Amino acid sequence: MKKKMITAVSQKGARGFALPAVVGALVVIGILVLTGYFIASQEMRAGRASANAQIAFYLAERGTNEVINDWTAATMLALPEWSGTTLTGSEPEGAWSVDVMRLATRLFYLDATGTVTEGGTELSGATHRTGLIVRLFSAALDPPAALTTRGGVAMKGAASVHGEDTNPPGWLGLCLS
DSSP states (O other): OOOOOOOOOSSSSSSOOOOHHHHHHHHHHHHHHHHHHHHHHHHHHHHHHHHHHHHHHHHHHHHHHHHHHHHHHHHHHHHOTTEEEEEEEEEEEEEEEEEEEEETTTTTEEEEEEEETTTTTHOOEEEEEEEEEEEEEOOOOSSSSSOOOSSSSOOOTTTTOOOOHHHHHHHHTSSSO
């Protein structure tokens, strides 16, 4: 007598674990991708903000340099003490504004602000302020002659020295006699 082996798989109590494992793995991978994207975007924003802060600093410095370069002593000395004026300018990257305040007879305070305006609203808006104290100083020179030397003078070519007092052409009488 032959015995038959019957193997039966009971479907009643067995449940699959592959589908929940795959769904869980996809959720974990999705979280990792979103975290990586978030960190990368934050790094990019921080880099842009740092670059814009540096540009704003340079704009403020440019403003103070422009004001000092275009300085007119007569205009600035006409300001009453503890009052001032505002000078502005713009560059392709942004704008600068310098408040010039007269503190004393020949002492001024320059308060410069640089503002980044390039790159649209998400990239612009960085500002930086710098301050500078400027003192006007005039050298009191009283040379005894037009040319004063220690030792001999060797002239070459077509150079010559004249001893008479004349104003150079184009100076319009600005030299004092």
